Each structure stands twice: as structure tokens, then as C-alpha cells.
Amino acid sequence: MEEVDRILIHSLRQTGTDIDDDVQSIKQFSSELIVEAVVRCLRVIDPTLGNGLSPSLPPGMSARFRVGMSLAQACQDLGYKGESGYQTFLYSNEPEIRSLLMFLVEKLPRESAEALDQPAGKSALLQKAIAAQIKTQLALPWLPPSCRLSLHCKTQSSGPCHSFHAMQLSLPYSLKAPTKKQAKGRCNFVKEYWREYLLPVTSQPSHHASVPASLLENHASELSAAQEWESEWNSQGLLSRLTPEEYCSRKRARLQKRIEEQLRAATQPRPDTHSTTRSTSDLTDLLNSFGGTTTGVDILAKGTRFTHSEKFTFTQEPEKAAQQMAAAASILPSSHQSEEDLKAKQEVEISALQEQLQQLSVQMEEVGGDIRQLTVSIHQVSDELKRRELSNSEKEDTVRVKKQTINLLPDAENNLVKLQSLVEASAKRVVYLASQWEKHRAPLIDEHRRLKELCSNREMESSRKLCEIKDLHDKIRQSAEEAKKKESLYKQLIAEYDTLPKDVSRSAYTMRILEIISNIKKQKEEITKILSDTKELQKEINGLTGKLDRTFAVTDELVFKDAKKDESVRKSYKYLAALHENCTQLIQTIEDTGTIMREIRDLEEQIETEHGKKTVSNLEKILEDYKAIRQENSALAAKIREGQV
Amino acid sequence: MIKLLEKIAPAHCPKLLHRVVDGVCGRSYPRRMEYGESWSLNEWEDLMSSLSQLFRVAVGRKCTDQEVQELLGDLDAACTQAVLQCVHARWEEVRQALVNRTSAISSTQLQDFNWQLKLALSSDKLSSLNTPLLNLSLDVRENGVQRAVNIEMNKEELQTLINTLDAANKVVLQLK
Numbered sequence: 001m002e003e004v005d006r007i008l009i010h011s012l013r014q015t016g017t018d019i020d021d022d023v024q025s026i027k028q029f030s031s032e033l034i035v036e037a038v039v040r041c042l043r044v045i046d047p048t049l050g051n052g053l054s055p056s057l058p059p060g061m062s063a064r065f066r067v068g069m070s071l072a073q074a075c076q077d078l079g080y081k082g083e084s085g086y087q088t089f090l091y092s093n094e095p096e097i098r099s100l101l102m103f104l105v106e107k108l109p110r111e112s113a114e115a116l117d118q119p120a121g122k123s124a125l126l127q128k129a130i131a132a133q134i135k136t137q138l139a140l141p142w143l144p145p146s147c148r149l150s151l152h153c154k155t156q157s158s159g160p161c162h163s164f165h166a167m168q169l170s171l172p173y174s175l176k177a178p179t180k181k182q183a184k185g186r187c188n189f190v191k192e193y194w195r196e197y198l199l200p201v202t203s204q205p206s207h208h209a210s211v212p213a214s215l216l217e218n219h220a221s222e223l224s225a226a227q228e229w230e231s232e233w234n235s236q237g238l239l240s241r242l243t244p245e246e247y248c249s250r251k252r253a254r255l256q257k258r259i260e261e262q263l264r265a266a267t268q269p270r271p272d273t274h275s276t277t278r279s280t281s282d283l284t285d286l287l288n289s290f291g292g293t294t295t296g297v298d299i300l301a302k303g304t305r306f307t308h309s310e311k312f313t314f315t316q317e318p319e320k321a322a323q324q325m326a327a328a329a330s331i332l333p334s335s336h337q338s339e340e341d342l343k344a345k346q347e348v349e350i351s352a353l354q355e356q357l358q359q360l361s362v363q364m365e366e367v368g369g370d371i372r373q374l375t376v377s378i379h380q381v382s383d384e385l386k387r388r389e390l391s392n393s394e395k396e397d398t399v400r401v402k403k404q405t406i407n408l409l410p411d412a413e414n415n416l417v418k419l420q421s422l423v424e425a426s427a428k429r430v431v432y433l434a435s436q437w438e439k440h441r442a443p444l445i446d447e448h449r450r451l452k453e454l455c456s457n458r459e460m461e462s463s464r465k466l467c468e469i470k471d472l473h474d475k476i477r478q479s480a481e482e483a484k485k486k487e488s489l490y491k492q493l494i495a496e497y498d499t500l501p502k503d504v505s506r507s508a509y510t511m512r513i514l515e516i517i518s519n520i521k522k523q524k525e526e527i528t529k530i531l532s533d534t535k536e537l538q539k540e541i542n543g544l545t546g547k548l549d550r551t552f553a554v555t556d557e558l559v560f561k562d563a564k565k566d567e568s569v570r571k572s573y574k575y576l577a578a579l580h581e582n583c584t585q586l587i588q589t590i591e592d593t594g595t596i597m598r599e600i601r602d603l604e605e606q607i608e609t610e611h612g613k614k615t616v617s618n619l620e621k622i623l624e625d626y627k628a629i630r631q632e633n634s635a636l637a638a639k640i641r642e643g644q645v
Numbered sequence: 646m647i648k649l650l651e652k653i654a655p656a657h658c659p660k661l662l663h664r665v666v667d668g669v670c671g672r673s674y675p676r677r678m679e680y681g682e683s684w685s686l687n688e689w690e691d692l693m694s695s696l697s698q699l700f701r702v703a704v705g706r707k708c709t710d711q712e713v714q715e716l717l718g719d720l721d722a723a724c725t726q727a728v729l730q731c732v733h734a735r736w737e738e739v740r741q742a743l744v745n746r747t748s749a750i751s752s753t754q755l756q757d758f759n760w761q762l763k764l765a766l767s768s769d770k771l772s773s774l775n776t777p778l779l780n781l782s783l784d785v786r787e788n789g790v791q792r793a794v795n796i797e798m799n800k801e802e803l804q805t806l807i808n809t810l811d812a813a814n815k816v817v818l819q820l821k
Binding site for chain 1: 659660663667670671672673730731733734735736737738741742757759764766775784820821
């Protein structure tokens with residue numbers, strides 16, 4: 001019973017009942033404790049049913065009575081088969097309470113314990129943590145900033161003030177292993193640099209605060225680059241059936257071509273770039289400027305792609321003007337003149353130069369138009385020329401054929417025969433060649449077909465393998481994800497396991513249960529043994545009674561026959577009858593004693609159970625409660641009377 | 646200008662050169678305080694600018710040893726050797742820095758970004774709001790001037806931004 005009580009008390013504690021540590025068994029439960037435990041259980045089992053009940057007993061006797069009644073009703077609603085009423089709770093007896101509590105604990109929903117540990121409570125947990133943090137911060141007194149210790153700075157500062165900045169880091173492993181010849185020689189220098197001059201990564205950024213940010217940034221960029229490459233390689237690289245290096249170089253070439261096209265397209269549509277040579281020279285200028293020849297940042301002026309292209313296309317004109325300016329300046333006499341003269345002169349010069357500039361630009365445009373016209377006409381003329389040349393060559397051919405026929409005309413007959421023979425011979429030859437060709441062709445075609453088939457087979461094979469590889473990649477990714485998921489689940493479960501209370505040791509319980517089962521088995525065996533013993537005894541008794549009856553009948557007959565003749569025998573017959581009667585009486589008495597003994601035992605048991613029911617104390621309690629109710633009733637009646645008066 | 650390099654002992658030369666390359670790659674240049682007695686302020690500035698110019702040119706034009714030596718002029722042998730070694734050792738890094746500089750061709754570039762995740766617990770109207778907010782701060786360099794752009798977004802706005810960036814990334818991938 002103690003075992004059962006311990007389990008019951010543990011379960012009741014889990015439902016939120018406040019049970020003192022020194023309460024070890026159901027026997028020690030007071031009425032208040034019983035009511036509280038039952039109400040908590042009811043609340044967990046069925047909140048709508050349990051929320052109407054208060055877990056504490058009210059002071060008034062009639063209210064207590066009502067509480068007991070409603071609790072009993074609720075238990076019966078849940079399906080409790082045993083006897084229950086207000087007396088179960090108010091005037092408790094141990095076995096009844098135990099059976100009721102066992103029923104309730106068995107009814108407790110099992111999922112509730114699991115649901116508590118689910119991660120669904122994560123956000124709730126976070127909010128709880130935030131609330132707790134805010135509470136502690138509110139509890140701290142506010143201090144002016146100058147009085148804060150480092151301990152307060154953490155909670156009373158207005159959040160992290162500095163922002164994070166990432167910087168390029170120089171790391172030994174970030175350079176790929178050199179493959180080219182020139183780079184191989186460089187490798188030694190690089191190694192020396194790493195060994196001798198490379199600063200530790202913590203002192204590379206200018207601010208100490210940006211070390212973690214820089215490291216994380218570096219790591220993230222490398223990781224994303226690797227991922228991007230992997231996904232690209234899996235999606236496109238594998239399908240292209242090239243080695244990674246080939247794929248890279250091909251891609252680079254394609255990109256370069258594309259960039260060049262873009263730049264060319266940006267520079268081309270300008271009307272004043274007539275020749276492609278100039279735009280390509282601009283391109284080289286551009287590339288040179290990117291190549292690092294410019295010093296400062298500002299010289300590589302920023303702008304959109306269009307402003308750049310504009311700049312490159314227009315640079316020549318200002319240069320020209322500047323040259324002219326310089327030429328004009330050198331012509332000027334370098335004598336000292338008054339400033340006004342100089343100014344006037346300069347203005348005149350400027351206006352003259354501007355005019356000149358305008359003229360020149362007008363001329364430029366004119367010349368440009370001319371050039372365009374001329375290029376168009378050149379194109380036309382060259383087309384014409386080509387056409388003429390073609391027709392010329394055709395005509396020459398016809399002329400040659402005609403000339404030969406004219407030469408052959410004088411000796412027509414002979415020549416005709418000759419020609420015919422020639423034609424025949426060539427026809428024969430053609431036939432011969434055709435047959436030869438057929439001969440060669442058939443095997444070649446077969447060979448071709450075979451190879452084609454082989455090729456397609458291989459293609460199919462390789463595509464199949466590609467598919468397999470892709471599948472494998474997918475699988476790998478999936479398994480990796482799954483593994484990650486499982487890992488996190490495992491961690492979570494471990495954490496949950498750690499948080500679970502350790503006092504309930506499963507193994508102890510199972511051991512106990514196994515022990516109990518083995519005990520029960522032993523008892524069962526004993527019972528069957530006793531039963532068989534009893535049966536045997538019964539059999540023996542039956543046999544003996546039968547034997548006795550038979551013997552008695554035989555003896556009775558014999559003695560009765562002789563009794564008629566002999567007086568002494570008659571006497572003995574009488575004795576026999578008396579003996580038999582006495583013996584049956586004796587047996588009857590023994591049987592009666594057995595039944596009475598059994599009855600006595602039953603009664604003793606009943607007395608014990610009645611003792612267990614604390615009848616006396618309960619009766620006293622009932623008497624007291626009865627008195628209390630009478631007092632309450634009389635008080636109420638007095639009140640009513642007062643009200644009536 | 647580079648001739649000024651001869652003013653310090655050749656043994657200290659490589660260290661200074663490597664710090665200059667650090668500066669070229671976007672970290673801090675060496676401080677003049679450490680070399681105060683060797684050069685005057687003007688000399689120091691000249692030396693720094695000419696050295697960084699030299700590194701950029703050497704890597705940007707893929708100069709051979711011969712060409713680098715021509716660029717250096719009549720610098721003494723030890724210093725020349727140091728410069729050559731430095732150029733070789735830091736080739737990849739300088740190249741990367743130059744590539745970055747070239748790719749920053751447009752008028753406005755993103756230099757760096759920061760983000761903070763905040764949980765708004767309540768507002769002046771609602772006692773329990775529980776809305777996560779993202780504060781995104783972009784460090785933007787516009788025509789050479791650094792400027793911070795701050796954006797606060799809720800979940801939907803952040804999703805919109807991410808979708809837009811995704812679309813942009815797809816376009817970039819197609820270009821490749």
C-alpha cells in the first residue's frame with residue numbers, strides 16, 4: 001500500500017496540489033487536503049467541470065456539505081463506480097479515498113505531461129524571459145550615467161551604441177594554391193610574407209570592435225561563394241560534361257566577351273564616333289584607368305556607365321581645344337602689359353577662339369555628314385563592283401566553251417565520233433566508279449550506323465549516370481538536412497530529459513512491478529495447491545462416509561438377524577444404534593464448529609474494517625457538525641424572526 | 646619619390662611596404678609616428694602616395710620584374726629586392742582590391758550593412774503587440790561621401806525586400 005500511496009502523492013503533486021513533505025500515505029490526508037487534491041485532479045481532467053469548484057473548504061458547515069455533494073456528483077459524472085457522497089470527503093475513510101484517488105489519477109490525461117515539453121512553448125518561454133528581465137531592470141534603481149558601475153552599464157545603457165563594420169582580412173588560407181608557372185615562383189614569397197609580416201587577425205582591423213564582424217563577414221562570403229559554386233556546378237556544370245577548370249575558363253571567356261559587347265554597345269550609338277578604332281582606343285584607355293594607373297580615388301570619377309561612355313567619347317575635343325589654347329598662348333608676346341589690356345585681349349581672344357571652336361565644330365559636323373555619305377556610297381560602289389566581277393567571270397566561262405566548239409567545228413564528223421567514244425568511256429567509267437562507290441559505301445554506312453548507335457548508347461548511359469549523380473546529390477543534401485534535424489531533435493530531447501524530474505525512477509517501478517507479479521504468481525500456485533488439497537480431502541471424506549454407511553448397513557443387518565434370537569445380541573444392536581447416532585451427532589457438531597469459526601473470522605475482519613473507518617472519531621465529528629448546523633439553522637431562524645419583527 | 650625609401654634601414658623596409666599594401670587593400674596605412682624621425686610630413690605623404698601608386702600600377706598592368714624595376718628607377722638593390730618581394734607576395738590581395746575598386750563604378754555603392762532584430766512588446770495603443778521588427782542600416786558611399794541609410798521593417802516589408810533582392814540576384818545570375 002505504501003508504494004501505491006507514494007505514486008498517488010507524486011501524481012497529485014504534479015497536478016499542482018500542495019502536499020507537505022511529511023505526508024507519506026493516504027491515511028494522513030486531512031479533509032482539506034482531500035478536497036484540494038480532488039479538485040485539482042478534476043481541473044486537469046476536465047477544466048469546465050473543475051473550474052466551478054474551489055480547492056479550499058469553506059468555513060460554514062452547510063457550505064462544506066454542499067461542496068462535498070458537488071464533488072461527489074462530479075466524480076460520478078466522470079464515471080466513478082464506487083460509493084461516494086459528501087461523507088467520502090468530509091468523514092474520510094482510507095480505502096474509499098484511496099480507490100477514489102486512484103480512479104482520478106488514472107483518468108489524468110497522459111498527453112498533458114508530453115504537451116508541456118513540446119517546443120510550442122518557445123515563444124511563451126521567450127516572453128516569460130523578457131518579462132523577467134524587465135522586472136529585474138525595473139527593480140533596479142535608476143542612476144545618473146556618471147554614477148553607473150560597469151554592472152549597471154549592461155542594463156541601463158541605451159543598447160549597443162557602436163555599429164559593426166566589416167573589413168577585408170588577409171588570411172593565409174584564403175589564397176588558392178598556385179597553378180601557373182609565374183605564380184609558383186610567387187608561392188615562396190607569399191609563404192615568407194605569411195611567416196614574417198602577416199599581422200595576427202585580431203590586430204588587422206583598425207578598431208578592435210570590428211574584429212568579430214570582419215571574421216564573420218569573411219566566413220560568410222567564403223561560405224556563400226562555395227555554396228553558389230556548388231549549386232551552379234550541380235545544376236549547369238555537371239550537364240556541360242566538362243572538368244571544373246574547363247568550365248571555369250569557358251565561363252570566364254564568355255563573360256569577358258559579354259562585357260566587351262556591352263561596353264561597345266554603350267559607346268557605339270554616339271553619332272560622332274565614326275570609326276571603331278577610336279572607340280577601341282577609348283576602351284583601352286578605360287581598361288588602363290581600371291588597371292590602376294590613376295592614383296587617387298577621385299580621379300577614377302564615379303558615375304553611371306553612360307556618363308563613363310560619354311566621357312570616353314568626348315575626351316578628344318577638349319584636348320584639341322586645349323592644344324590650340326596652348327599654341328595661342330605661346331604665340332603671345334610675353335611682355336608686361338597692364339592688366340586691363342590683358343583682360344581685354346584675353347576676352348577678345350576668348351571670343352575669337354569660341355567662334356573658331358564653333359566654326360570648327362560646325363565644320364566637324366559637316367565633314368562628319370560628308371564622311372557618312374561617302375561611306376555609304378563606297379559601300380554601294382563596292383557592292384556594284386562585286387556584282388560586275390561575278391557576271392564577268394560567268395561570261396568568260398561561256399566564251400571559253402564557245403571558243404572550243406568553234407575550234408572543233410571544221411572536222412565535225414571525226415570529232416563527233418571521238419566525242420561519242422569519249423562520252424561512252426566516261427559513262428562506263430562513271431558506272432564503274434558508282435559500283436565501286438557502292439562497294440565502299442555499304443560497309444562505311446554500316447560502320448557509321450554502328451558508331452552512331454554506340455554514340456547514342458553512350459550518351460544515354462552518361463545522361464543516366466548524370467541523373468544518378470543528381471539524385472545522389474539530392475539524396476546527400478536531404479540526408480544532411482535530415483541528420484541536422486535529427487541532431488537538433490536529439491539535443492532538444494536531451495535538454496528535455498535533463499529538465500525532467502529525476503525522483504521518479506522508472507527502473508525501480510518496473511522492478512517493483514515485476515516483484516509484485518512474481519509474488520502474485522507464487523500466491524496463485526499456493527492457492528491452487530490448497531484447492532487441490534481441499535478437493536482430495538473432500539474426496540476422502542466422501543469415501544469414508546460411504547464406507548461407514550455401507551459397513552453400518554451390513555452390521556445392522558447381521559446384528560438385526562441375530563437380535564431376534566438372542567437377548568444379549570439385541571442389547572448390542574441397541575448399543576450399535578446409539579453409537580451410530582452419537583457419531584453422526586459428533587460429526588454434525590464438528591461441522592457446525594467449522595462454520596461458526598468461519599463466521600467468527602468474518603466478523604473479526606468486519607470489526608477490523610469498521611475500526612479502520614474511524615467510526616468513533618467520525619461519529620464525534622458528525623455530532624459536532626450536526627451541532628454546528630443546528631446552531632447555524634437557529635441563527636438563521638433568529639435572523640428571519642428579526643427580519644419579520 | 647620612391648628614392649626616399651632608402652632613408653630607413655633595408656631590414657625595416659619590407660614591414661613598411663607590407664603595411665602600405667594593407668592600406669591599398671582597404672585597411673589602415675602605417676602611422677607616421679612610428680617613422681617620425683626618418684621623414685618629414687611632406688616626404689611621408691609623397692612616399693605613401695607614390696608607393697601605393699606603384700603597387701597599383703605593378704599589379705594592375707601585370708608588370709614583370711623588369712618593368713617593376715624600371716618603375717622604381719635607380720633605387721638601391723636591397724630596397725628594389727624588398728619591393729619586388731612585396732609585390733609578389735601580395736599580388737592576389739592587391740588584385741582583389743583593384744577588382745573591387747573597378748566594380749564600384751556606379752555613383753552610389755553599398756559599403757557595409759548592419760541589422761538589429763527588435764521585438765516590439767507593446768505600443769501606445771496596444772498593451773501586447775509582440776511584433777518583430779528589423780532595423781536595417783546601410784552604409785552607402787555616395788560620390789565619395791559615406792552616409793547611413795536606416796530602414797525599419799516589419800515582417801511583410803522584410804519579405805518584400807528579400808523577394809526584390811532575390812529577383813535582382815536572379816537577373817545577375819542570368820548575366821553569368
